[in-house]
Amino acid sequence: MQHEANLHKGLHGGHVRIAAFRSVATHLLPKAIAQFHNQFPEIAVTIIECPAFTDVEQCLRDGRTDIGITCLPTGEEFDTWEIFQDEYLALLPPHTKISNPEITWEDIAAYPPVLLPCTPCGRILHNHLKTLAIPINTASDIQEDSTVVSMVNQGLRAAIMPRLAAVPIPPNVQVYSLPAPLKRIIATAILSNSLHVPAVFTFLEMLKNFDFYSLAKSTFV
Incomplete structure (x- = not known):
């Protein structure tokens, strides 16, 4: 039938x-x-x-x-x-020490430049940071999401990126929601x-x- x-x-x-x-x-x-x-x-x-x-x-x-x-x-x-709805995450290197229970913009800014998506989705994030965060030295010069995650895993940079773009996330990378959440x-x-x-x-x-x-x-x- x-x-x-x-x-x-x-x-x-x-x-x-x-x-x-x-x-x-x-x-x-x-x-x-x-x-x-x-x-x-x-x-x-x-x-x-x-x-x-x-x-x-x-x-x-x-x-x-x-x-x-x-x-x-x-x-x-x-x-x-x-x-x-895909949440933006802060990815910090494995040995980062966070003094407070929740991450702050200062914690993220401690790893300049912070890598951001270089795709048009990054415009949403740039506008969000301009409105809600302290000035953060950022860069959007890496095309591949996996390269960004690898840089974080090696302790070279922090990054902010959508969760779907970040997975699979290495187990040692520290993952946080943003201080002011964004999706x-x-x-x-x-x-x-x-x-x-x-x-x-x-x-x-x-x-x-x-x-x-x-x-x-x-x-x-």
């Missing part, structure tokens, strides 16, 4: 193209795609991995992808649905008033209802 219903909906075959930046493509999408494949094995799903969420949005504009995973806020040309809001996006085959809208509905928070908890262990 389910097979016949899928045929009626036009879900017999088809192709869904989804663009996402690296941390989402690595840690969140594969499990969701596997669940979708179990239900609709004849629909192909392709991931287009992009360096940053601005590249994801350009893929949507260019018609190279059907669905994008981006960060809010975004332009009015897109319809978006929040699927996950980036991750959302699915499609072009407003866009026309898609039924397979695309079915995959979009699955993404909107998928429990990414439970998946993230298992990823962060």
